[in-house]
Amino acid sequence: MKVEQGMHRVLGKVVIVVVAVFAVTSGCALFEDERTAKGRKLYRHYCMHCHGESGQQQEGFNWERMPDPRPRDLSESEAMSTFSDEEIFNTISRDMRDTTLQEVLDDENYFAVSTMPTFKYTLSEEELWAVVGYVRTLHGGSLTFDVEGRKAELESQFKAAETAHDQAKQTMDEALAKQEAEEAARAEAEEEAEDDDEDMDMEDDEDTDLEDDEEEEIVLPEEEAYEKVAEQFEAAKAVWENFSKRPRMTQIARPDLTVAETEKVTLQENGKSLYFNKYGCNGCHSIGDVGGLVGPALDRAGFRLNDTWVYRWVRYPQGMKKHTRMPNLGLDDGDARAVTAYLDTLRAPKPDKPIPPPE
Incomplete structure (x- = not known):
């Protein structure tokens, strides 16, 4: 009896150890904190x-179809331990740049792979750090960046800026009130002087001077300081708001x-270059x-898609479909027009059989 109880205790400990090791090495959700769980969902x-699913190459259904360089093994x-948390964060939150430009290729701090999209305009900073934290679990690591410290820092900066803003506004308002009072007093004095002055030529000169003063717009130093x-x-x-809230357009x-x-x-040619080399749509x-x-598939985009819809979609996908997988890549008006023009040229013949959806 005692032997059986001892065996049960040993087996129980072994099971706990095995489960714990599996949880750490496979990214299991069993012992995840809230941030990692959020990162898992976003990932x-x-x-x-x-x-x-586990970050391994050839595992994702889209991996084989992607151009080189294909996604790295997470x-x-x-290999992954050579990258800091900040470097991973910067990769998924960078601005998209034209990867055919030598200055971009020479920038050691820029991840020049167009098919790796940015999520800067799609996710909040807090969500981006959650993704980084989850990616760390895929290779047995953990997030070391102080996210809460970053949050506190941004909040402190916001409050300091808010205080400076309120003080500058109060100073400006006081200066404007003083200026208004001085102008009123000056106008009253000039009016009294005109009543006492019997020389019409002098009155005409003063009227002209007064009109010139009224036309001149005076910008106070306090106004300029407030604008800054x-x-x-x-x-x-x-x-501060983008730390916890998703960017909205x-x-x-x-x-x-x-x-x-x-x-x-x-x-159209510019749009084609942007499609492949900057935004990695392929x-x-x-x-x-x-x-x-x-x-x-976009073979027949020129037939199937309305240009206005395409433009609005590539500018702000989440505004058209809230939970779409397509991230907002930060296209400005010019790039969106060019990509739209290129897609309009894609007019392949209708296939004999419908193209099956991805598995």
């Missing part, structure tokens, strides 16, 4: 189709996409047998 939604601890402080306050406010208005015939070809979308399977 599954945005990253798993290319990087795989489960390889030796207000700009700094808005910047600090945006960073106003709804994109319907654009006028009319293009002169002499400019159309140039715009990582998720296919044209013919080339390209990813995450998004719809």
Whole structure:
């Protein structure tokens, strides 16, 4: 009896150890904290189709279809440990740049792979750190960056900027009130002087001077100082709010996409370059047998898609479909127009059989 109880205790300990080791090495959700759990959910939604569920190469259904360089193995601890948390964060939150430019390729601090999208304009900073934290678990690591310290720092900067803003506004308001009082007193004095002055020529001169003074707009130093402080306050406010809230854009208005015939070809060629070399659309979308399977095939985009819809979609996907997998890549008006023009050229013949959806 005692032997059996002893065996049960030993087996119980072994099971606990095995489960713990498995949880650490495989990214199991059993012992995840709240941030890591959030990162897991985001990773599954945005990253798993290319990087795989456990971060291993060839595991994601889209991996084989992606152009070189294909996604790295996130489960390889030796390689991944060479990257700091900040470097991983910067990779997934960078601005997209044209990877054909030598200055971009020479920038050692920039991840020049266009098919790795940015999530800077899609996720909050807190969510981005959650993704980094979860990626760390895929190779047996953990997040060491002080996220709470970062949050406290941003809050402190925001409050300091808010205090400076309020003080500058009060100073400006007082200066404007003083200026208004002085102008009123001066106008009253001039009016009294005019009543006492019987020389019409002098009155005419004074009237002219007064009119000149009224036309001249005086900007107080306090107003200029307030404008600078207000700009700094808005910047600090945006960073603080974006820490916990996802970036939001106003709804994109319907654009006028009319293009002169002499400019159309140039715009389309520019759009093609942006499609492949800056925004890496081919990582998720296919044209013919080339390209990813995450998004719809674009062979017949020129037939199927309305130009206005395309423009608004690439500018702000979440404004068109809230939970889409496609991140907001930060296209400005010019780039969106060019990409839209290029997609309009894709007019492949209708296939004999429907293209099957990705498995």
